[in-house]
Amino acid sequence: MEIIRIHHPLDPRQIPADPVVLAMGFFDGLHRGHQAVIRRAKALAQERHVKLAVLTYDHHPAIVYRALTGDDQKYLSPTDRKLNQLDRMGVDRVFLVNYTGEFSAQSPQAFVDNYLVAFHTVVAVAGFDHTYGKKDVATMARLPQYAQGRFEVETVSEQDSEADKISSTRIRTAMKQGQIDEVNDLLGYLYRTTGTVVHGEARGRTIGFPTANILTPNDEWLPGIGVYTARLKVGAIWYPGMMSVGHNDTFGDNRPVTVEMNLLDFQGNLYGEPVEIEWHHRLRGQVKFAGADELVTQLKKDEVDTRAYFAQVAAE
Structure with missing residues (x-):
């Protein structure tokens, strides 16, 4: 997949001369709604025997418009992961635009003239609620007016799950709640994050449940407080286990959030290993136990449930 990184104003010499069907969007998470846009664009590209291209951005547009919150600094798909996902979906070319104040200040007509036309777009494809400027004027309904017959416009309708729109906002809300x-249902795949195994308090090994403590990047969304079934990728191998996101408040109050995984039937030294986490299923919320004995009793039940979960996955 060809990646063309763009800083406004566009240098036309960066752009290959061949025509493309262009899918547009920020695509954080590349959820099922985004996938519908990419699939439709891919089908159109194949019909016209041209390349499939994607126009996306290197950071949240919110950075340009308002003061950041903690949520604005987190992504369901950080840029590298998003690019890998697009590559796996069969995208030929990505126009990765640095979203700046100058870029955002363009009128919708200027954006179309300076970018969509310059990309040699034959069909522009996006979701029904996609905007490329001010929401009241830079709509998909108005895009044919700005296109002026130079390319076609295809709008992909709302994708729903349980009667509600599939959106990155909905996914982030579910993520905060630990759901x-x-x-995973809204994404259409198992959510993944990354991290590095670091030293923790080593308390788990004293109660018979040693854990890998994982330092996670600040820009990646983590599921909310709770205990989950998950897999940990070390090198090329995936190891199943149970993952805790929590404060370990059985051992004290006002403790920081930690991400710890007890791997099933694993022996070895993981310190310093870069890892990938695949989040499968929520087992339960966090509980403050009266002491270590109660915690161990619950962890044994969690282990039974985790083994049962992965046995069922293997049988499917």
Whole structure:
């Protein structure tokens, strides 16, 4: 997949001369709604025997418009992961635009003239609620007016799950609540994050449940407080286990959130390993136990449930 990184104003010499069907969007998470846009664009590209291209951005547009919150600094798909996902979906070319104040200040007509036409677009494809400027004027309904017959416009309708729109906002809300099963359903795949195994308090090994403590990037969304079934990728191998996101408040109050995984039947030294986490299923919320004995009793039940979960997955 060809990646063309663009800083406004566009240098036309960066752009190959061949025509493309262009899918547009920020595509954070590349959820089922985004996938519908890409699939439609891919079908149109194949019909016209041209390349499939995607126009997307290197960071949240919110950075340009308002003061950041903590949520604005997190992504369901950081740029590298998003590019890998697009590559796996068969995208030929990505126009990765640095979203700046100058870029955002363009009128809708200027954006179309300076970018969509310059990309040699034959069909522009996006979701029904996609905007490319001010929401009241830069709509998909108005895009044919700005296109002026130079390219076609295809709008992909709303994709729903349980009568509600599939959206990155809905997924982020479910993520905060720890509803990873809903997150995975809306994404259409198992959510993943990355991290590095670091030293923790080593308390788990004293109670018979040693854990890999994982330092996670600040820009990636994590599921909310709870205990989950998950897999940990070390090198090329995936290891199943149970993952805790929580404060370990059985051992004290006002503790920081940690991400710890007890791997099933694993022996070895993981310190310093870069890892990938695949989040499967929520087992339960966090509980403050009266002491270590109660915690161990619950962890044994969690282990039984985790083994049963992965046995069922293997049988499917």
